[in-house]
Amino acid sequence: MKYSPVNNYINGQFVHSQSTASLEVTSPLNGELLSTVPLSVAADMDAAVKAANAAFAGWSKTPIKERVQVFFRYKNLLHQHMDELSQLICEENGKTMDEAIAEVEKSIELTEFACSLPQLVTGEILEVSRGIECRTTYAAVGVVASIVPFNFPAMVPNWTIPNALALGNCMIIKPSEKVPLTVGRLAMLLKEAGLPDGVFNIVHGDSAMVEAICDHPGIEAVSFVGSTKVAKIVYQRATANFKRCLALGGAKNHLLVLPDAIPGMTALNVVASMSGCAGQRCMAASAMVAVGNSDHIIEKICEEARKIIPGKNLGAVINKASKDRIEQFITEAEAQGAKILVDGRGAVVEGKEEGTYVGPTVIDYVRPDMAVATEEIFGPVISIMRTNTVDEALVIENANTYGNAASVFTQNGGMARYIIENASAGMIGVNVGVPVPREPFSFGGWNESKFGVGDITGKSSIAFWTKLKKATVKWNPEAGVNWMS
Missing domain, CATH: 3.40.605.10 (Aldehyde Dehydrogenase; Chain A, domain 1)
Known part of the structure; x- marks a missing residue:
């Protein structure tokens, strides 16, 4: 000991x-x-x-x-x-x-x-x-x-x-x-x-x-x-x-990604938000709503996610029970028809085989009714849902029972303001993956x-x-x- x-x-x-x-x-x-x-x-x-x-x-x-x-x-x-x-x-x-x-x-x-x-x-x-x-x-x-x-x-x-x-x-x-x-x-x-x-x-x-x-x-x-x-x-x-x-x-924070978002900046922020602290934080990006044609941004997100290496720039999850629970969410989503673009299951770090690691995981074509879209996973996992319009994306975000945080990635100031005003969350970010207020501004969400x-x-x-x-x-x-x- x-x-x-x-x-x-x-x-x-x-x-x-x-x-x-x-x-x-x-x-x-x-x-x-x-x-x-x-x-x-x-x-x-x-x-x-x-x-x-x-x-x-x-x-x-x-x-x-x-x-x-x-x-x-x-x-x-x-x-x-x-x-x-x-x-x-x-x-x-x-x-x-x-x-x-x-x-x-x-x-x-x-x-x-x-x-x-x-x-x-x-x-x-x-x-x-x-x-x-x-x-x-x-x-x-x-x-x-x-x-x-x-x-x-x-x-x-x-x-x-x-x-x-x-x-x-x-x-x-x-x-x-x-x-x-x-x-x-x-x-x-x-x-x-x-x-x-x-x-x-x-x-x-x-x-x-x-x-x-x-x-x-x-x-x-x-x-x-x-x-x-x-x-x-x-x-x-x-x-x-x-x-x-x-x-x-808890939280189920949504990142709304619009087609005009800057791909590189957006990908870095999304991946940092979903994988930072191994996803074990109530401000982690857990769900992403891609609005319109965002394939080019999703490809960039996958590229950045593959740079996150367990044991190097990604820490462990707290215990084996947590690791098993996170991996079960991924497996269940795959069985329900979602597509695993980056798979973090089965991660083992050489020399630390008894450690409890989950690699970064990107899941696409997630439906809003899937568990990975509604429950707090508390791991380095992002679930991507797709919509045609911002209003459809807001319906998904606001149907979420939690209300900790939400972010939008866009270069359109009017659209950013619209989402700030209409997203049901206590902390909102614009081109920020983890919208934690700095002191003296206070920390706290809404709803559940x-x-x-x-x-x-x-x-x-x-x-x-x-x-x-x-x-x-x-x-x-x-x-x-x-x-x-």
Whole structure:
């Protein structure tokens, strides 16, 4: 085993779980045993909530200008430990080194935004009547929880950690049991940056700990990122317990490719979107709608896809179950009449035969009712459907139950605007394969890609992590009594 067993992190210390049950953590790159992760129990969650609650009074009363100094230092530590963090992400998630570095760089950007929060939560004040003023201030929610997935071991935790903590909350985070190592390293960097003990805690485990978070009376708010199926369950269970909840689910992002799209640029963007992070991201291009005669662009896409080599510039998928599931989608589509233009099934990397790789896969002549056209595959697979008109393409896009992202490739500005206005998705791209907003713009989809109000990053996240307090103040007795007083 390469690393020591993973432990929970409570009140500034790594501590053993009160459970003896655990799971093995293996690398998707080569099947190497990395560590073990505990399957925590309710008593572990109770201890984390107790620590967070004890830290809340002091942390929430600390002026925000002082709180964000922790995150200035944390940002610098992320820079300093870029190589170490990136290597850890590669090992436990299966990403390429370039992808892992990009993930840490995005974590730094997210932290930079948190450092700007004192300028964004200044509140408002107005004299509403002679001698009477109203003012608003932002108060922390309390003890909050963040449930994060396997596909971004550093970035997605940093969607919530910097903002939630800088705004005065104390947090319990539940990482994916598939990738528990990176978050533990982040905890150490936060402590080194000066974060007080108890403000940030980690409780490892499986679905039992997700349920414990939703049910615990000491937790006021819950954020979740994962599949739509689980997002619905978390949202319903958390809100049934009178918690605020923001749950981000899955996606089936459509790229609408028009005949006037620049072939080379379009092909590079489509292939990068479908194969980046081995397709294991909710912003991946999973379905493409070719409008009109786009054969020349599809040929270019296949040419670029063949340059993506497993183990070289394409990482592994998270485990064998995922590999088998992805390949089953491809096989089923082929049996239903779709044409496999580039086939990634059966990929094996020399020297890493125990790794779980799927090669880039391009499937043409997909019908809108096929599973590859409607379900989230979460692999390096793009399904191509064909239409004669943009409106027909929009019907396909908008029939999709998800609503995370959509992109259009065209040189026609009017047509791009038409698609921006009519596509039912929360994030739209024009000649961009992965339309992720940069800070301070927020990340969040529509429809069955998100449950709850607001977004998880950027300015929109402030409302989720705070409560607005309103004060009306009168100091002049000579004003007498009126309808306001």
